Amino acid sequence: MYRNYFKTAFRNLWKHKAFSFINIMGLTVGMTACFLIFLYVRFELTYDAFNTKADRIYRVVTDIKTPSEVLKASGPAWAVPPNMKDEFPEVEAFVRISNQDMLVRKGDIKFQEENAAFADSAFFQVFDIRLLQGDPKKVLNDQMSVVLSETAAKKYFGKNNPVGQTLLFTNDGIPATVKGVMEDMPENSQVRADILVSMSTLTGRFNPGLDGQWGNYGSSAYILLKPHTNAKALEAKLPAFIKKRNGKEEQQSQMYATLLLEPLREVYLYSTRGGSGNINNVYIFSIIAIFILLIACINFINLTTARSTERAKEVGIRKVAGAGKPQLIRQFIGESVIICLISFLLTLGLAALLLPLFNQLAGKQVSEGIFSNRQYIGLLFLAAVAIGLLAGIYPALVLSSFKPIIVLKGRFATGVRGLLLRKGLVVAQFSISIALIIGTIIVYRQMNFMRSRDLGFNKDQTVILSTDGDQGKDAFKEALKSIPSVKAVSLSSSAPGTGNPAAYSEIENKKGDLQVANLDLYFVDFDYIPLYNIKLAAGRAFSRDFLTDTTQAMIMNETAVKLFGYSSPEEAVGRRFKQWGREGKIIGVIKDFHFRSLQQDIKPLTMRIEPGGCNLASVKIAAGNVPATLAAIESKWKSTMPNRPYSYQFLDDLFDRQYRAEERFGKLFLNFAVLAIFISCLGLLGLAAYSTMQRTKEIGVRKVMGASVPSIVNLLSKEFLKLVVISFFIAAPAAWYFMTQWLHDFAYRTPITWWIFAVAGIAALVIALTTISFQAIKAALTNPVKSLRSE
Template structure:
């Protein structure tokens, strides 16, 4: 019986090859897209899942309240974690990490290890990062001990065992002993490093006494709580702890810290604070919804095409019922055919997935999966999805077909009636509502990305290359030397560049009432050429000048417009000449600069201060001419190797660096666009199938109309108008839904576009054009056919 059903299923699929191809192609593309989204979502949700104690690890984050603002930061002071461990028996261990960049040398091999972390000795006992060589309990205990990742170790030692070997770190060539080699940190880890240095190196050697500093916020701290400890109850005890330990100092500095705990597994997707790696739970939701939409569209195609063809199998069902076939057997047969079709789609999906996975990984910007067969769970999930679709998509057609009445069918009086037609129309409306919503979403995402990349940032970033001298003593000489190169227009030194981070400085600024108001201001150290080179506009006062060399480097500060507003001034001019105190310096405000986007456009412009300093200027920005650029870059490299020979030469263009801030949004946009195109393509496949079948059903009607004088245009209009009506209904359904969800998506951006009316008009027009193009092929084919052939059997 089963063998017979299988043969019948294959014969039917082959007899209706066009419909079968459309069904299988639609399902294959739909399942492949859904499978890729499933892998992406699973990967995003898997961040930090590999830590066996992950459900007991919490990141400490801080809200710092000053008289001016509340700062929400992911960092803590250096003293917090050790003091919490000392005061609370509920804490099993703590780990602090802090990022850095170090020059590392071994003989003639040298690299600037930008992805470096200082870490406490408990790092490997709290986290499950695998140590391939060395003792995890002691690897980070001693000063100047370090652990390389497997990849980093090979750069310096090749295949030799590096444990016990010495390398030189920093420009001062401090000897450091390699105490371990760890497996490269997993892709799905929000903590990333190629090199770990013992925390005692920082707190006892580079910055002695750091462990006791309560007001210095530079550490990311994690707590491992003992089993059974409720972290919310524990968190409720922290305010009393802070009052006891830091109350007096907090009152003096007017900086009051409130501590919160974030579960480690929530940090990557759910935290609103910064981190080494961060994702977006909203993007996960969006892609999950898109996956469901694509599957819905594929299933709708299947149901539509199968029920549309039900008339052709009516006599088969009638005969089977006459000879004794039960309704359940018939339903089982047709569900089985549905599953067989889906299994064909499953095989094609495997092939497509293998071929397209490298491209998908590239689009996602990370290795979501090394291979389709790398995880048996993927294949089982894919098989389950295919069979599930076959069952769900086959149930309704099977029930409809198996319920045919044999007497009516065999007398030729059977028709699907209005119910079947209404269902198919409803499904087409649902299908195109989803597609139009995705078109609207794609246009809005593209416009937002274009807005972010082309918005006036308030400074000049074109034709500027940046090099990090890491405080090399020859930086000033290097700057003066490169300015002599013909292709160099100007050069400037600073502590930061736009988009490259900044320091937060405890500041006291005279406000509009004449009082010194405490605030934590972002701070740039710059030289005299920085403001001019970046073309930052001054709206009041003046920029730093060598004409005031002595006072400008010791007693002067420049604020941006946002900082001026913070201190209550109604115009920038009012702030000129006001007093400031900041990190041991006192003086007056000499100028106010126009706000510029020194952070990502995802963040609002914040209060910024600038001071002219001789020290702390590690970054050199060089504006170059586009003419003969390779020769200019070669000359700059030559100057570097002559004046700073101990550091590797590495540069980047500022505009490319700044644009990289939006890389995750760009990847999101590309993925969203590609999946939207797939969904729309699958919808068109279904529409093509329905148009083809509708045309086939009306072949004789078309022949009669042509004999009676109907034109080709008239017949095409007649066949198209019903489908276009459905698309127009879809437009009215999709528009408010798409507006609501895209409005919510845009709210995550500090600077965003307004959703314009033309987006909806354009999306609807595109949908109508696509539908017309899809339908017209079959309509024109039917309209120009010879009516004699269609009427011959009559």
């Protein structure tokens, strides 16, 4: 019996090749897209899951309340973690991690390592990063101890054993001993570094006394709690702990810290303090995956039930021959499962082919290969069987319910309910497709809005080079002035988009009092403001004509002026300030400019002349022969800073890097939207073909009676186009709501205008009309004699 079912199923598939192709192709594309999205979502949701003690690891973060605002820091003060370990028996271990660029040398090999970090000795006790060589309890105990990843070990030592070998750090070539080699940290880990240096190197040698500082925030910190510890109960004890250890200093500085504990597994997707993931994007892609699979299943149901009249006689004969309804249901569900299993096999091949491209689009190694996690293949197989069962149930019930007497007499016709169902499913398909078109337009408008918005400064043709405090930086700046294509050079602590420190500040407010605030701070030189063409709102810029500008002058932005109660920039000029050991007056106010991502509001910013803190070179170059200019800059670099590797970035690339996550999201959104539309069109093509075939004789009669080709195309198209119009009115409000919620993550966002919906509606109509017209025009051009003979 089952052998006969298989024979019948494959004969039916082969007999109707076009419908079989559309069904299998739609399911294959849908399942492939769904599987790739599943890999992405699974990757995002399993960040830090490799840590077996993840349920006991918490990140320590801080709310810092000042008279002006509440600052949300992504870490505690340096002194907090070691003192928590001493104070609370619930804390088993702590790790502070400070990511820093480091100049590393070994003989002629030298790299400015961007993926390096200082870490406390308990690092390998807290995190499950496997050491390949070395004792996890000792490798980070001593000053100038280093642990390399496998990749870094090969880079510096090749095939030789690195343990016990020496590397030179910083400009001074300070020797450090390699104590261990660790496996490369997982891609979906928040803590990532190729080089770990013992924290005692930083707190004991480079910056002595750092362990005792309660007002300095410069590292991430994680604590490992003992088993069965209640994290909320511990968090409730932290206010008293801070008051006991640092209460007097807080009163004096008027800055009050509140410590909070974030579960490790929630930091990446849910934290608002430096968690680089976005749970909303995970939700969106999960919904898109469901929609794409739903569209593919709708195609299957639509095409199968539409073809029910062709199989009516087969059902009638089978029933007369003694087949019962359960047998027929099993047969038709079996055919559905067979189609899905064929799609499953094709999905494996297509997913394997597309995975490298998908990894590239996602900007991360979502999966090394589709067979790297075999349980996922098993899940895909079960999903294929489930889709076959669920998608096949309704067509099986419809086909098995035909009455043999009626169908064998030839009086069978599809019912109104079946027709309404097919129309409803088409509406559902195109509602999803139109919503995705609207979403894609809004996502790309937001990306273009961020790129094209006036940032308040000039970032064009600007090269950024990090000197990392090299003693030759001033000589390098002077040497660049001799290059004709170099227009201007400036040294500073930060450039827009590169990050900057915050400083404890006291600024005279409108009442005449010194108001405490934690303000963003740029150390600059006299050439910085002119180079970036930052506009003045009041007062003056730094000038070499005023000797006190190097020690007693500050410039702030318009947002800072408002923070201290001034109604105009002019009112702030001449007011007093105290900041990091400096005292003086505000000499000028600059207009607000976007020195951070457009996802964030402009923050209060201060600028001071501080040559010792200016390690970043900004070089404005002419737009002519850029390669020659870069070669000339490299030559000056090597002659003035020979021990430092030459590396540069263009500021516009550096600034745009802030939006890479959104760009990747936009590209993925676009690709999956196109897939959804493609699958919808496949289904529409199949239905149009079937509808045309059903009306072959009618078309022949109309042509004989003088109907034109356009009138026949209109006849066959208008019913489907009506469904697309209905879909638009369903999709538009839903898309507006969800995309409005998505845009809320951006401080500066594009408006959602009416023409977006108009474009999406017209695009859907054009796509549908193009799809339908292929069959409609073909039918309209067919010889009517041939059409009339077809029945």
